[in-house]
Amino acid sequence: MTRRLFAPLTLLLVLVFLIGPFLIIVAASFSAGDTLAFPPQGLSFKWILKVFTVESFRDSFVMSMFLAIGGTFAALIMGIPASYAMSRYRLPFSETVRTVVSAPIIVPGIIVGLALLRYFVVPIGVPITLALFLAHTALVLPYAVRVVSASLNNLRPDIEEAAVLLGSSRLGAFFRVVLPNIRGGILSAFILGFVTSFNQVPVSLFLSGPGVRTLPIDMLGYMEIVFDPSIAALSSLLAFLSIGIVFAAERFLGFSRYV
Amino acid sequence: MTKMLLISTTALMLTAGFAQAQDKTLTISVYAFAQDDFKAIVYDPFEALCGCTLVVETGNSVERLAKIEANKASPVIDMAVVSMADALSAARSGLIEKIDTSKLTSFDKLYDIAKDPNGDGMSVGYTFYATSIVYRTDKMTIDSWADLLKPEYAGHVAFPNVTTNQGPPALYMLGQALGKDTPDLKGAIEAVGAAKDDIVTFYVKSSQLVQLMQQEEIWAAPIGRFSWAPFTKLDLPLGWATPKEGQTGGMNVMVLTKGSKNHDLALQFMDFWLSTEIQTKLAEKLIDSPANKDVQVSDAVAADITYGEDTARSLKLIPSAIALDNRDGWLSEWNARVGQ
Amino acid sequence: MFQNRTEALALALPAAIFAALVFLVPVILLLSEGFRVADSWTFSAYADFFAQPLNRTVFLRTLKLGALVTLVAAIIGYAAAYAIVSLPAGTKGRMIGLVVLPLMISPVARTYAWIVILGRTGIVNHALMAVGLSDAPIRILFSETAVFIGLLQLFLPLMIISLVSALENLPKDVVPAARVLGANWLQVFWKIILPLTREGLVVGGTLVFTGSMTAYITPAILGGSKVLMLETLMYQQVTVANNFVAASVIAFILVVMSFAANILLKRIATARNRS
Numbered sequence: 001m002t003r004r005l006f007a008p009l010t011l012l013l014v015l016v017f018l019i020g021p022f023l024i025i026v027a028a029s030f031s032a033g034d035t036l037a038f039p040p041q042g043l044s045f046k047w048i049l050k051v052f053t054v055e056s057f058r059d060s061f062v063m064s065m066f067l068a069i070g071g072t073f074a075a076l077i078m079g080i081p082a083s084y085a086m087s088r089y090r091l092p093f094s095e096t097v098r099t100v101v102s103a104p105i106i107v108p109g110i111i112v113g114l115a116l117l118r119y120f121v122v123p124i125g126v127p128i129t130l131a132l133f134l135a136h137t138a139l140v141l142p143y144a145v146r147v148v149s150a151s152l153n154n155l156r157p158d159i160e161e162a163a164v165l166l167g168s169s170r171l172g173a174f175f176r177v178v179l180p181n182i183r184g185g186i187l188s189a190f191i192l193g194f195v196t197s198f199n200q201v202p203v204s205l206f207l208s209g210p211g212v213r214t215l216p217i218d219m220l221g222y223m224e225i226v227f228d229p230s231i232a233a234l235s236s237l238l239a240f241l242s243i244g245i246v247f248a249a250e251r252f253l254g255f256s257r258y259v
Numbered sequence: 260m261t262k263m264l265l266i267s268t269t270a271l272m273l274t275a276g277f278a279q280a281q282d283k284t285l286t287i288s289v290y291a292f293a294q295d296d297f298k299a300i301v302y303d304p305f306e307a308l309c310g311c312t313l314v315v316e317t318g319n320s321v322e323r324l325a326k327i328e329a330n331k332a333s334p335v336i337d338m339a340v341v342s343m344a345d346a347l348s349a350a351r352s353g354l355i356e357k358i359d360t361s362k363l364t365s366f367d368k369l370y371d372i373a374k375d376p377n378g379d380g381m382s383v384g385y386t387f388y389a390t391s392i393v394y395r396t397d398k399m400t401i402d403s404w405a406d407l408l409k410p411e412y413a414g415h416v417a418f419p420n421v422t423t424n425q426g427p428p429a430l431y432m433l434g435q436a437l438g439k440d441t442p443d444l445k446g447a448i449e450a451v452g453a454a455k456d457d458i459v460t461f462y463v464k465s466s467q468l469v470q471l472m473q474q475e476e477i478w479a480a481p482i483g484r485f486s487w488a489p490f491t492k493l494d495l496p497l498g499w500a501t502p503k504e505g506q507t508g509g510m511n512v513m514v515l516t517k518g519s520k521n522h523d524l525a526l527q528f529m530d531f532w533l534s535t536e537i538q539t540k541l542a543e544k545l546i547d548s549p550a551n552k553d554v555q556v557s558d559a560v561a562a563d564i565t566y567g568e569d570t571a572r573s574l575k576l577i578p579s580a581i582a583l584d585n586r587d588g589w590l591s592e593w594n595a596r597v598g599q
Numbered sequence: 600m601f602q603n604r605t606e607a608l609a610l611a612l613p614a615a616i617f618a619a620l621v622f623l624v625p626v627i628l629l630l631s632e633g634f635r636v637a638d639s640w641t642f643s644a645y646a647d648f649f650a651q652p653l654n655r656t657v658f659l660r661t662l663k664l665g666a667l668v669t670l671v672a673a674i675i676g677y678a679a680a681y682a683i684v685s686l687p688a689g690t691k692g693r694m695i696g697l698v699v700l701p702l703m704i705s706p707v708a709r710t711y712a713w714i715v716i717l718g719r720t721g722i723v724n725h726a727l728m729a730v731g732l733s734d735a736p737i738r739i740l741f742s743e744t745a746v747f748i749g750l751l752q753l754f755l756p757l758m759i760i761s762l763v764s765a766l767e768n769l770p771k772d773v774v775p776a777a778r779v780l781g782a783n784w785l786q787v788f789w790k791i792i793l794p795l796t797r798e799g800l801v802v803g804g805t806l807v808f809t810g811s812m813t814a815y816i817t818p819a820i821l822g823g824s825k826v827l828m829l830e831t832l833m834y835q836q837v838t839v840a841n842n843f844v845a846a847s848v849i850a851f852i853l854v855v856m857s858f859a860a861n862i863l864l865k866r867i868a869t870a871r872n873r874s
Contacts, residue, residue, distance in 0.1 A: 007682035011694070014679045017752060018701050021712030028715070034492055035473045038715050038722065055298070082614035089607030097615045104622050106857050108813035110830055111850040114837065115625035122329050138622045141614060199705045202815045205834065210286045210316035210335060219707045220816070221317065225291045227470035235708030242703040322838040414738055420824045422839045460741040461824045474718040476740060590840070598653045
């Protein structure tokens with residue numbers, strides 16, 4: 001009997017450990033006090049409202065959205081053809097291509113950020129925004145290739161071969177037969193890439209300039225100056241945004257099948 | 260879906276592009292604290308006055324200086340505010356230029372010590388501050404800097420890291436209290452190293468201390484007077500120590516980046532910041548103590564800032580050259596004794 | 600399988616060239632900096648780096664915390680994953696959802712919460728005192744313990760998910776069969792579960808280990824300058840000391856460790872496929 005209880009009890013404790021901190025952050029967002037504390041001192045919406053009045057949060061939110069949407073989009077535009085080539089063609093140096101494309105996942109982000117600062121931003125004068133965009137695209141590329149490849153491999157290649165035999169062009173077959181069938185995989189890759197890029201810290205650590213900062217870096221910076229619950233409020237809002245997106249994707253598209 | 264993404268991405272790119280397309284832009288590099296207040300008191304009014312856009316980079320003095328150094332070839336920053344020692348370091352590395360003080364209408368109103376703190380004409384002080392110890396008056400008494408290391412307060416004290424602006428001055432005073440006041444700070448660093456397990460944290464950002472104080476994680480920490488205001492809002496018996504060795508402190512200065520294309524605008528901005536009106540407003544909000552001697556504040560405000568030339572003179576400051584020449588030594592000594 | 604090589608290259612090259620130019624070239628240049636001192640190729644920067652006791656401490660601490668987090672995550676992960684796998688399908692899906700949930704939340708926020716929880720007046724200390732495990736609040740923040748807890752919470756979901764998928768592939772009746780034949784739980788784990796789920800453990804372990812080694816926010820916020828790890832030390836070298844050679848040395852160490860973990864993973868996985 002005790003054995004039978006052991007595993008569920010562990011699971012319960014694990015969930016408390018994993019989710020508890022998040023609940024505390026949510027609770028602290030509604031605090032009326034001036035510092036982060038649990039249990040919160042009183043109830044108010046002032047910190048939630050304050051989030052929207054901090055100008056740097058608005059700017060960095062736009063920046064992070066731009067990087068997450070634009071970077072993931074760019075990664076997909078390059079990643080989908082690459083995945084297609086790797087799964088449907090006899091691609092020369094196939095392994096090398098795969099390694100190069102998925103390398104950014106292995107190398108710690110802080111190194112990528114520093115490398116871009118040292119060799120792109122400083123000597124060539126690449127604007128920080130562009131460097132961030134390139135870094136985030138490179139970061140998301142491995143995820144895009146992995147998820148899209150997985151859904152391509154689940155799709156029988158003879159369908160498009162049949163379409164080609166029936167007179168469709170290769171390109172036409174791709175757009176009319178393949179793309180509609182891997183739509184779910186592409187969307188999954190997009191969401192995975194979006195969340196990864198949006199929450200990314202180490203890559204962006206060195207890539208900040210006057211007026212240019214991603215939201216997580218801005219939050220870190222804000223925390224270093226003021227320790228009020230507005231960071232908790234912002235974190236909760238962002239978490240609900242992420243959860244909402246993932247939940248909607250799961251609900252309508254069965255996102256988890258592809259990850 | 261795809262179309263929607265395309266449109267939103269393009270829209271975002273366009274807005275990002277437009278934001279950078281302003282013709283008259285001044286890029287400044289400042290300390291990260293109290294930016295909401297600085298925006299209301301300094302940045303917004305100046306933007307309205309000059310019809311230009313201010314781009315603000317924030318961070319601590321050392322980090323920002325490292326960035327200016329990295330971008331030496333094509334400067335991004337036009338004007339920066341840094342510590343006195345960092346200004347001298349920047350001057351020695353050829354990162355900053357002489358300031359044409361004849362273009363600063365408020366220059367004559369500055370206290371003498373702020374006019375040319377490093378004696379090289381490359382910086383102008385805009386605020387100075389006392390550094391002493393904030394402490395829980397119900398838990399402890401602080402009569403000397405050495406009291407921080409008393410065994411009964413073990414586990415209740417935070418100390419500034421040697422890399423911060425408050426670190427060396429605090430060590431300097433600790434050295435005086437211990438009777439080992441050499442410029443290499445060896446005695447003080449050794450004492451801190453011996454007690455390192457009893458020190459809660461070697462802080463890098465003083466803002467964090469407010470949270471730690473509120474959580475009763477710490478009872479005392481050496482801080483600069485400019486970070487005192489948030490502590491007064493806590494519902495705790497907190498005091499500002501007046502140790503018998505005196506208070507130390509520092510001065511923050513304005514510098515002009517070498518090779519900046521906006522010198523005149525930068526000078527105009529500096530003059531605006533040094534003006535009696537702006538310095539008064541910053542003092543009344545307890546943000547920066549004035550370097551402008553025409554500033555008049557109420558007694559209540561004066562008690563919470565570092566006010567008046569006499570006060571400024573009484574602070575035991577480490578001369579910039581000594582700070583600079585010993586910095587590497589302090590860091591390696593610190594890393595050897597305290598760091599690990 | 601299409602045979603046209605030109606077409607294949609045209610499709611794959613943009614991504615490969617992009618990754619090579621934006622990623623590989625600058626990273627390799629950065630890593631080479633540590634081997635170039637005064638315009639000649641040398642290991643002297645590495646010798647200098649490891650000559651300093653502080654750097655050795657930080658290096659060993661990073662390894663130690665990485666290994667410890669991985670070990671504890673594996674132990675907790677098996678128990679949690681086993682519990683999840685035994686649940687009915689619907690509940691199982693929801694549980695996996697809850698385990699994955701923290702991954703959707705900004706690590707900044709997740710780490711931030713621990714400052715409140717682990718503080719002297721925080722929940723953990725209240726609980727310790729309430730059950731009589733401690734008389735006075737103990738100091739947890741700014742210690743290796745705090746960093747350990749933060750890292751474990753950050754990366755445990757990755758381990759659980761890897762182990763769940765490994766355990767799902769375990770034939771349903773092996774465990775009951777072994778039990779009927781008289782094996783105790785420990786024997787079942789060592790002789791049956793572990794060998795059959797090795798791949799999942801290695802995948803999870805690599806993710807947790809490299810994640811812990813290369814985390815920045817957690818050691819920065821929960822450890823501070825008292826508990827430096829390689830990543831925070833590297834940041835300090837760049838921003839405070841302006842020492843890019845030392846930063847490159849640290850970068851190289853981090854990359855080598857990430858690759859080593861990755862290669863280990865691949866070797867173990869293929870070794871199993873062959874057998």
